[in-house]
Amino acid sequence: MPRSRCPKCWQEVGEPATGCPACGFNIQEFWNSKDYFDKFILALNHSEPNSQINAACVLGKLKDTRAVGPLINLVKNAPNDNVAKAAVKALGEIGTQEARTFLSTLVYHPAKIIRDEVMAIFAPSPLLNKKKGDSNES
Numbered sequence: 001m002p003r004s005r006c007p008k009c010w011q012e013v014g015e016p017a018t019g020c021p022a023c024g025f026n027i028q029e030f031w032n033s034k035d036y037f038d039k040f041i042l043a044l045n046h047s048e049p050n051s052q053i054n055a056a057c058v059l060g061k062l063k064d065t066r067a068v069g070p071l072i073n074l075v076k077n078a079p080n081d082n083v084a085k086a087a088v089k090a091l092g093e094i095g096t097q098e099a100r101t102f103l104s105t106l107v108y109h110p111a112k113i114i115r116d117e118v119m120a121i122f123a124p125s126p127l128l129n130k131k132k133g134d135s136n137e138s
């Protein structure tokens with residue numbers, strides 16, 4: 001996440017900035033006080049879709065269950081299907097009951113790339129080579 005933007009309003013602020021000229025947000029204090037998890041949660045609301053995708057990917061890898069709610073919101077409010085897909089993937093990686101319940105509502109999503117991602121999450125991995133009836137997922 002580039003530090004040349006205000007983490008609150010995403011204005012370009014140049015660097016190193018101590019306060020945002022646009023909204024007055026104390027940028028320096030933010031970078032010093034928040035942990036990286038919070039920064040990535042905030043980045044989910046970034047104005048650039050690529051940054052949102054990046055943040056979703058990182059949060060999926062962190063597998064922190066606090067990311068589930070924000071990621072669900074991102075799927076619902078994504079600016080495009082690629083962003084929604086990244087959030088769906090991250091939810092699949094975190095894999096809490098709440099995440100899986102939400103993902104199960106997306107199987108009839110109008111976008112094919114979303115449906116495909118959801119199917120990939122719920123389908124048993126071919127790498128595991130599970131036998132039929134072996135699965136006790138519910």
Ligand SMILES: [Zn+2]
Pocket residue numbers: 006007008009010011020021022023024025
């Ligand atoms: Zn600002």
